Each structure stands twice: as structure tokens, then as C-alpha cells.
Amino acid sequence: MRYYIGLDNGGTATKAALFDNTGKEIGAYGISTKSIALKPGFIERDMEEMWDANCEVIREVLKETGVAASDVAGLGISGHGKGLYLWGKDDKPTRNGIISTDNRAWRYVKDWKENGIENQAFNLSCQHIMSCQPSALLAWLKDHEPESYKNIKYIFECKDYIRYRLTGEAKAEITDYSGSGLMNLKTGEFDRDLLKLYGIEDIFDALPPLCRASEICGYITEEAAAKCGLKAGTPVIGGMFDINACAIAAGVTDPDKICMIAGTWSINEYIRKEPVLDGAVQMNSLFALPGYYLIEESSPTSAGNLTWFIKQIIPELEQQVKSTGESVYDLLDDSVESIAPEEFVPIFLPFLMASNVHPNAKGCFIGMSAAHTREHLARSIFEGVTFCHRYHYERLMKTREKKPSVIRLAGGAARADVWAHMFADVMQTPVETLQANETGALGCAIAAAAATGEYDSLDQAIEHMASFSPVIQPDKSKAEIYNKKYALYVRAIECLDGLWDQMQELVEYKK
Numbered sequence: 001m002r003y004y005i006g007l008d009n010g011g012t013a014t015k016a017a018l019f020d021n022t023g024k025e026i027g028a029y030g031i032s033t034k035s036i037a038l039k040p041g042f043i044e045r046d047m048e049e050m051w052d053a054n055c056e057v058i059r060e061v062l063k064e065t066g067v068a069a070s071d072v073a074g075l076g077i078s079g080h081g082k083g084l085y086l087w088g089k090d091d092k093p094t095r096n097g098i099i100s101t102d103n104r105a106w107r108y109v110k111d112w113k114e115n116g117i118e119n120q121a122f123n124l125s126c127q128h129i130m131s132c133q134p135s136a137l138l139a140w141l142k143d144h145e146p147e148s149y150k151n152i153k154y155i156f157e158c159k160d161y162i163r164y165r166l167t168g169e170a171k172a173e174i175t176d177y178s179g180s181g182l183m184n185l186k187t188g189e190f191d192r193d194l195l196k197l198y199g200i201e202d203i204f205d206a207l208p209p210l211c212r213a214s215e216i217c218g219y220i221t222e223e224a225a226a227k228c229g230l231k232a233g234t235p236v237i238g239g240m241f242d243i244n245a246c247a248i249a250a251g252v253t254d255p256d257k258i259c260m261i262a263g264t265w266s267i268n269e270y271i272r273k274e275p276v277l278d279g280a281v282q283m284n285s286l287f288a289l290p291g292y293y294l295i296e297e298s299s300p301t302s303a304g305n306l307t308w309f310i311k312q313i314i315p316e317l318e319q320q321v322k323s324t325g326e327s328v329y330d331l332l333d334d335s336v337e338s339i340a341p342e343e344f345v346p347i348f349l350p351f352l353m354a355s356n357v358h359p360n361a362k363g364c365f366i367g368m369s370a371a372h373t374r375e376h377l378a379r380s381i382f383e384g385v386t387f388c389h390r391y392h393y394e395r396l397m398k399t400r401e402k403k404p405s406v407i408r409l410a411g412g413a414a415r416a417d418v419w420a421h422m423f424a425d426v427m428q429t430p431v432e433t434l435q436a437n438e439t440g441a442l443g444c445a446i447a448a449a450a451a452t453g454e455y456d457s458l459d460q461a462i463e464h465m466a467s468f469s470p471v472i473q474p475d476k477s478k479a480e481i482y483n484k485k486y487a488l489y490v491r492a493i494e495c496l497d498g499l500w501d502q503m504q505e506l507v508e509y510k511k
Contacts, residue, residue, distance in 0.1 A: 004448045016060070023442060023467065059228060078241070098137055105136035121197050136198075155203065170208040172190075173217070178285040190204065190210075214447040214458055217236060220236060243265075244288045248446055257405065258270045261411045266299050280398050282297050308352050329416065337418045345379045360504040365377065410433070429474060
């Protein structure tokens with residue numbers, strides 16, 4: 001039997017999952033990874049610790065499953081997009097990696113919008129600039145850490161850094177780098193003119209050669225084999241930006257389906273043959289399937305807000321259920337289901353990490369009263385996160401002639417039946433959830449199976465390895481109340497728009 005490993009490097013966890021050629025998950029192992037919050041808006045991670053974590057999860061998944069390293073036919077890596085991981089001319093990490101929830105470069109984005117640079121860049125990149133993109137972060141680095149900037153040998157995205165450590169081959173996989181703000185989407189190549197707009201054209205030669213998601217880009221080196229437990233010479237594919245990996249696992253191979261991922265980020269996406277060039281959506285990038293663009297609306301505003309609620313607001317409940325073997329997530333699902341949609345709960349703006357409406361917007365509950373309990377707040381978070389996905393979804397709908405036949409839902413919300421039904425009811429669109437625990441890892445395993453000859457094509461590999469839940473039909477009787485609540489959610493955002501910059505001044509206030 002041939003097996004395939006998918007690695008998934010998220011913002012808060014590193015995971016390895018091992019699959020057979022039917023897509024069955026044989027085993028998975030994950031560990032939490034530390035993020036370094038230097039100050040508000042500055043989120044980093046230790047790149048050596050990150051490398052060690054990837055090696056550990058590979059070793060442990062092989063150990064737990066009992067699968068021999070010689071039976072692993074290929075490996076693929078997914079990782080969070082955006083952010084910045086730099087390899088130095090001294091052949092070690094230049095500095096800490098910067099995670100995709102970082103917002104330090106927000107002023108650059110604001111200035112570029114005001115002085116017209118964003119519009120000029122959009123003509124080439126087909127993207128609105130985000131503060132967490134390498135384009136903005138490199139400009140910030142040049143101004144604030146010139147020594148680190150001068151030491152850059154390679155500019156990596158998250159998963160491309162790990163592939164480099166596994167294979168010794170520096171490559172830039174297109175699904176990730178086409179969302180970096182550094183690539184001309186019309187030519188499919190890095191563009192010196194784009195970098196010149198940002199004032200970072202001197203770093204052009206540090207961009208690695210481009211490669212494809214399902215292309216074999218290198219092989220496990222002897223040094224990496226000794227550390228991670230795989231056999232030297234095992235093929236490693238280009239891998240994917242995690243939202244591409246999830247879309248592949250979700251079977252999104254035509255424009256009729258939309259993929260939503262409710263994880264740390266709210267990802268909302270579909271594919272089409274041409275990019276959207278009127279500025280109506282946040283980002284176009286190149287998809288893992290050749291010939292398609294990925295049309296994306298996203299922000300770090302999704303189920304990560306619920307994780308914060310559990311860790312920071314109700315930690316005693318999480319400790320309590322450990323002794324009973326229950327799941328705190330199951331308890332919260334029951335709490336949310338116990339409160340009817342018609343009951344008023346506080347409006348929750350899921351902007352704890354960043355926002356999709358204003359660069360300085362903050363998370364908040366609006367409309368709390370003494371009668372509200374933590375059960376009400378749990379429903380507030382479920383609704384607020386789902387409304388934020390709808391905010392993105394409505395922008396996507398303006399670029400389409402018709403609604404999709406189905407939303408394929410992945411991430412934390414997909415594992416909660418009550419939340420998956422809420423998505424169907426709020427969007428008034430049928431929902432199917434992925435039957436996979438590790439969606440990003442599965443997408444990479446599917447691509448690895450195609451690349452190594454298990455299947456003739458990526459489409460064929462998806463057909464054999466991806467599976468989904470029975471469809472959840474939207475409850476039409478709930479459309480009116482959710483429409484009213486969503487309208488109030490949008491109104492709250494509009495009313496607070498003038499507050500955020502003033503609040504940011506206080507956040508940054510120094511005597």
C-alpha cells in the first residue's frame with residue numbers, strides 16, 4: 001500500500017496526517033505552535049521551532065500509525081498564506097517569521113490607497129493590498145529593520161520555507177506567491193514594476209524560482225530524513241496555500257461550488273477562468289488547477305474568535321470537561337442550540353485578530369444586558385462569525401451570474417452540526433461539510449497522489465479521495481430573522497467606522 005502525508009502549518013498549530021489512496025485518514029498528529037505577540041498588531045513565530053515542529057509531527061504520525069517510511073510515496077505541505085518567512089545570506093533564518101494575522105504594516109496600506117499606488121498595483125497584481133502580505137511587510141522591514149532586510153537570501157511563504165528545509169531546494173509555489181502582491185497575475189511571473197511601486201525593487205532577486213502545486217519540487221535530503229523520519233529521496237510536491245488545499249479537498253473543480261473555510265481566517269472562495277478585474281473582490285490568485293483563478297474574499301475573523309472565548313473567557317469550563325472526557329466545543333454547541341434564533345443576543349464583531357472592514361477595527365459585543373449569559377455570548381460568536389462570512393459571500397455574489405449549487409464548508413464550523421446549519425440558514429444556500437478532520441493535509445495528499453502517479457490527474461485523485469456529508473438544506477423559515485440580524489450587524493459596523501482610528505491612537509499612545 002502506498003501512503004501520502006499532508007503537512008498543515010496554520011497560525012496556531014502544526015499537523016501531519018497520513019492517508020491511503022482512497023483518502024482514508026490513517027492517522028494524524030498535531031502540536032500547538034507558539035506565536036510571539038510583541039505588541040498589538042505584531043505577531044511572529046520562531047522559524048527554527050517551526051521547523052522542529054514539522055519534523056516532530058512527521059515522526060509521530062509514522063510512529064502512531066506504524067506505517068514504514070518506505071511506504072510513504074509522497075508528501076505535500078500546506079500553510080497559511082500571506083505573512084513572511086525570510087532565509088538569510090548566512091544560511092539561517094533572517095529573523096522570526098511573521099504570521100498572517102500581523103497588522104504592523106497597516107499604515108503602508110493606508111498610504112498606498114491614499115496616494116494611488118494600490119490602484120497602480122491592482123492593474124498588475126489584480127489584488128487589493130493587505131497589511132499582512134509580503135509586499136507591505138517587506139516595505140515595513142526595509143524602513144524599520146534595515147539590517148535584516150539587507151541579509152535576505154530567499155523570500156519564503158510559510159510552507160515554502162518548510163519545503164526548503166526538507167529538500168534543500170528553494171522554490172516559490174504559485175498558489176501562495178500569486179497572493180503575495182509581488183506577482184503579475186496577467187503574466188504569472190514576479191514583476192519588477194510591482195516591487196518598484198512598493199519601494200522594494202532591490203529585493204527582486206531574492207524571490208525563488210516558481211513551481212506548481214502538484215509538481216515534484218524536490219526530495220527529502222539525508223539530513224532532513226535523519227530529523228523527520230522519512231526516507232531520503234521521498235518526493236515532495238510544491239504544495240499549496242492552505243485555502244487552495246482545502247478547496248481541492250472540497251472538490252471545488254468548477255465554478256458552480258463555493259468553498260468556505262471557518263478556521264482562524266474566514267475564507268470564502270470559488271474558481272473561474274478569468275480574474276475579477278473591477279475591484280469588486282479583495283483578491284484574485286492562481287489556483288492549483290491550471291487554467292483557473294481563485295476568487296477570494298477573506299479576513300482573520302472566523303472560528304479563531306471562539307477559541308479566544310474558550311481560552312480567555314471560560315477557561316474553567318475547558319478544565320472542568322477534561323476530567324469528564326467531554327468536549328468544551330460540544331457543550332458550546334448545545335448552549336447555542338438551546339437559544340432560539342429569534343432571541344436577541346449581543347451583536348458580536350469578530351475582529352479580535354484583524355478586520356475586513358477597517359484596518360484598526362476591534363472585536364466587541366454590542367447590546368449586552370444583565371440578562372445575557374455565557375450561552376448567549378456563545379451564540380453571539382457563532383452568529384457574528386457567520387455574518388462575517390456572509391459579508392464576504394455577498395461580495396462574491398456580485399461577481400457571479402447565479403448562486404452556487406452548494407457551499408462546501410470546512411474548518412471548525414464544519415465540525416459543529418448546529419453551526420453548519422446556521423451557515424446554510426444565514427446564506428440561504430445548501431451546505432455540505434467535508435468528511436475529513438485535516439482538510440488542508442488531505443488536499444496536499446490528493447495532489448501528492450496525482451504527482452507521483454497514483455492517479456492520472458488531480459481531478460481523478462479528487463474523485464477517489466474526497467468525500468462529503470449529506471447536503472444541509474437551508475431552513476427558509478429562518479431567513480427573515482437572520483436577515484434582520486445581519487442588517488443590524490452591518491449597521492453596527494457602519495456606526496462604529498469613525499471610532500477605530502481614534503481608538504488606535506490610544507493603543508499606540510506613549511507618554
